[in-house]
Amino acid sequence: MPPDAPDAYKYLQELTTHFGPRLTGSSAATDASHWAMQKMREIGLENVHLEHWKLPHGWKRGYAHASLTAPVKGPLFVASLGWTGSTPAGGSEGSIIAISRGASIEELKHMASSWAGKILFLVADPTGHKDTLKDLAGLGSVVSLALSSRVLAIVTGDDTPAPSGKSLLHTGPASFTGEVFGIPVVDMNAADRARILQLLKAGREVRIKLEVENQITSVPVDSVNVVGETRGYEHPDEIVVAGAHLDCWDLSPGAIDDGVGVAAVLEAAKQISSNGSRARRTIRFVLFTGEEQGLLGSRAYIQEHQNELAKHIAAVVMDDGQGPITLVRFSGHNALLPYFQSFTAQTSFLKALSADNSFELFTDAYSFTLAGLPGISFGQNSPDYDLLHHSNADTLDKVDPETLAHNSQILALTATWLADLPERLEPTWTKAQTAQMLTENKQHKILEMLKMWPF
Ligand SMILES: [Zn+2]
Numbered sequence: 375m376p377p378d379a380p381d382a383y384k385y386l387q388e389l390t391t392h393f394g395p396r397l398t399g400s401s402a403a404t405d406a407s408h409w410a411m412q413k414m415r416e417i418g419l420e421n422v423h424l425e426h427w428k429l430p431h432g433w434k435r436g437y438a439h440a441s442l443t444a445p446v447k448g449p450l451f452v453a454s455l456g457w458t459g460s461t462p463a464g465g466s467e468g469s470i471i472a473i474s475r476g477a478s479i480e481e482l483k484h485m486a487s488s489w490a491g492k493i494l495f496l497v498a499d500p501t502g503h504k505d506t507l508k509d510l511a512g513l514g515s516v517v518s519l520a521l522s523s524r525v526l527a528i529v530t531g532d533d534t535p536a537p538s539g540k541s542l543l544h545t546g547p548a549s550f551t552g553e554v555f556g557i558p559v560v561d562m563n564a565a566d567r568a569r570i571l572q573l574l575k576a577g578r579e580v581r582i583k584l585e586v587e588n589q590i591t592s593v594p595v596d597s598v599n600v601v602g603e604t605r606g607y608e609h610p611d612e613i614v615v616a617g618a619h620l621d622c623w624d625l626s627p628g629a630i631d632d633g634v635g636v637a638a639v640l641e642a643a644k645q646i647s648s649n650g651s652r653a654r655r656t657i658r659f660v661l662f663t664g665e666e667q668g669l670l671g672s673r674a675y676i677q678e679h680q681n682e683l684a685k686h687i688a689a690v691v692m693d694d695g696q697g698p699i700t701l702v703r704f705s706g707h708n709a710l711l712p713y714f715q716s717f718t719a720q721t722s723f724l725k726a727l728s729a730d731n732s733f734e735l736f737t738d739a740y741s742f743t744l745a746g747l748p749g750i751s752f753g754q755n756s757p758d759y760d761l762l763h764h765s766n767a768d769t770l771d772k773v774d775p776e777t778l779a780h781n782s783q784i785l786a787l788t789a790t791w792l793a794d795l796p797e798r799l800e801p802t803w804t805k806a807q808t809a810q811m812l813t814e815n816k817q818h819k820i821l822e823m824l825k826m827w828p829f
């Protein structure tokens with residue numbers, strides 16, 4: 375760490391080196407939440423506490439070994455997706471059957487009668503069309519169909535060619551609703567996937583052996599969101615949430631997803647509470663868990679604070695990697711846009727920011743959007759993010775201390791601006807208003823596929 379590193383970077387350095395990966399429901403996540411609570415107390419936040427919620431099942435990674443057994447032999451590198459199952463002791467061996475990601479579930483149902491005893495290998499849509507959202511939304515249905523069709527295991531992975539030398543393993547969820555699947559689902563690194571595809575293209579029968587062990591708990595496990603506040607001087611009962619997610623996947627310390635967000639929230643809290651000038655409204659700093667399993671912690675927050683939602687103004691969340699913030703997304707709440715644009719035009723530090731009405735589905739901000747509030751998220755210039763996050767390379771060395779300090783300041787200014795608006799611009803929307811806006815903005819279908827449409 376540079377000796378004169380800004381505090382945000384020091385927070386991140388502690389977070390990524392004092393604990394193991396902060397997988398939701400793990401003891402490392404619990405330890406990190408106590409650390410975060412302690413930091414909030416040191417910063418001088420008020421009302422610092424933990425809010426408990428239950429994860430339906432806990433999950434712990436064991437081992438995942440794979441090898442090519444025919445037509446040639448050799449090792450393969452794989453990692454389990456979260457909340458997926460194990461092979462029988464001694465492993466499973468079977469021939470690979472390639473399935474296009476572009477196929478609809480109806481098409482797959484027609485083919486599924488020939489799947490028993492095979493290993494499904496998900497491959498890119500032959501048209502080259504790539505839709506990450508749809509891929510994730512559809513994966514849970516494919517896994518369920520595979521399970522009922524007595525498939526041995528599923529192999530997935532990124533189909534975009536990896537930059538040479540960066541053949542990383544990634545983990546992630548098999549669904550976005552906290553479901554568990556009693557079948558192994560593994561990510562395979564891009565180089566091994568390319569090799570298997572070449573064999574399949576050459577018309578060879580490809581067989582692989584997998585030995586996978588994971589533990590799924592049958593009972594719910596406890597998790598916590600960490601909360602602290604600076605109270606407003608005029609409307610202390612009105613709340614702006616500034617948040618990020620404390621949990622991460624378990625292949626790495628989650629420095630960019632979302633350790634940087636956690637560090638920025640703590641740094642913003644420190645700046646706001648130490649400059650002595652409170653905002654009109656309360657700023658509530660929240661570090662969520664369960665984001666990676668389907669925004670579970672922020673959805674639990676919404677449940678827990680139902681009676682207070684009419685008093686919430688907005689939530690602003692940082693969760694787009696290590697790069698500089700370039701965009702502020704207002705998620706369908708365009709009434710705020712012109713006010714924000716005039717604020718940034720007057721604030722030299724923020725002049726380069728753009729703002730628009732777009733959405734970022736996979737952030738805790740979205741839970742607030744679904745609850746009728748502006749779920750504001752940042753767009754960041756993090757070109758390596760898709761490659762690095764959820765992989766074993768999501769480590770501290772990817773983070774530039776100055777950029778993190780700069781992002782922390784943008785988060786502090788945006789939260790303070792919201793909390794200090796002279797008048798509330800609009801009340802919390804009704805369910806009907808929110809449903810209509812999401813439908814008009816083409817969010818309805820994808821939310822239904824993800825089983826997240828709440829209306
Ligand atoms: Zn994230």
